[in-house]
Amino acid sequence: MLRITDARTGEPTDATPARRGLTRVEAHVPRPDTTGLRVLLVADVLVRALEISGTPVWTVLTGTEGRTELRARAAALGIRPFEDERDSGSGLGEAQVLHVCAPEAGSAGGAGDDSETANGLRVEVAPADAESGVADDVERASALRLALLACPRHEPLRLDEAALTGAEDTLRRWRGAVATWATRPSGPIPDPVRQQLRAAWEDDLDVPAVLAVLRKVETSGTVPDGARFETYAYADRLLGLELTRDIGRGTPS
Template structure:
C-alpha cells in the first residue's frame, strides 16, 4: 500500500485506489518566466521518487510532466538536468488534458506550493516546498552550475557531483522549504563519497539477506507519504552497525538505492582486494 498526504484534505489517501495496480502520476512543472530554477527540478524529483516507490511496491507507473510551451533550448536544458539528477524521463505533454497521455485520470498530482492549480481536478495532491540558494564559501562548487541548466556550457568540477544535489533535496520532507548552502552541498558530497566507498568494500564480502526489520521499516517509511529522510537516516545507522554483516549492508544499500537514485553501487568492482601473503 502506498499512501500520500493529500494537500487538499491533510489526510493520508491510498494511491492508486485498490485493487488497481497502475499508478497514473501527473507532474506539473511551475511556469518558467526567467529561467529554470531549483524548484523546477524539485517538483519532478519528487515525482521520480513517487514513481520509484510505487515500482518498489509492485505497481506499474505512467508519469507525465505538464508544462507550458518551452523554447527548444529550455526543453533541452530541462532534459539534461533531469538526466544528471537521475530523474527518469516522464512523458512531456501540454498544460491541459494530460489524461490522454496517462490513459485515464491522474491518481496523483505533484505541484509546487503556491502554483496556480485551478485546472487540476481529481486525484491526490502533493505540494512541493520551495528551494533557494545562497552564495557559497570560497572553494565550494556553486550549486547554481547544477541547478541552473540555462548555463549549459559551464564546466562543473568533478567534485560537484550532481547527485549530491539530489541527496541534499531528499534529506528534507518534500513539503518543507530547502536552502542549498555550500556547507550542506559539501556534506552531501562527503556522504555520497563515503557511502559509495563502503558499498564497494561490502560488495567484496559474501552476500547476506537484508534483515527483515530493515526491509520492513524502510518500505513502511517510503509507503507512508514518501518519507525518504527516514530511509536515509536508516542507512546512516546501518552503515555503522556491527551486528549487520557487510554482505547484508551491501544488499540493503543496493536495494534502497532503487528509490534513492544515488548510484551508490557506482564504485563496485573498481577496487582490488588486498593481496594475501604467499604461503610459506
C-alpha cells in the first residue's frame, strides 16, 4: 500500500482511504515556472501510482497563474490533464484528498496557505530552477521529465545542461535496449524485481529508487531479456517516460 509523508506531521500515512473510494489529487501550482512544473509532475506520478493499485482518482489543478503556459509545458512532459479548480465543483464525496504543493509560505495555492490544504494530506515538493533555456526545449521534454524525477522530491533541484544531457543519454540507451529486448522471447518480471519496484514507489513515492532498480536490471546477468522488457514496460506505467517508444523502429532514438 502506498504511504506518503504528510508534511504537516512528518509521519508516513496511507495515501489510500481505509474504505475504498475516490481519492482527489489536487496540485497547487502558483506559477508556471520550473517549481510549478515539478509539483505538477509529482502529482502526475502520484496519480499513476494510485491507479496502478486500483484506486479511482480525481485530479484538480488550483492556484495557477498562466494556466495556458503551464498546460502546454505539462503536455510536452507527458503530464496528463488536471481539471481546473473552477470546473471541479464542491467535490464528489471523495474518501481521501492529497494536496501536492511547494512549501511557499504566503503564496496562493502554496503549502503556506493552510486554507487551501486544510483537509487531507499535504505532499510537499521542494523548489526547482534551471539554467536559462534548459527547461524550455520541447524536443528534450522527455529528458526533462527524467531529470526532474531523478532527484528526490523533497530535495531542492537545480537543473543544468549536464543533467539534461545525462538524462537524454539514459533515455536513448534505455529505449534502444527496450526495443531490442522486445524482440526476445517474453518472460515474466522476476518476483524480487517486482517487489523492489513496488516497495520503492509505495515508500513515499520514491521514484529515484525505482530508477535504481531499473539500472540494476539493465546490467543484471541473471534477468533474461524478455523479462527486462516486461520490467521496463511495467515501471513505465509509473514513470511515463515512453520507454517502449522505439519498438519496431529501424533506428532506436
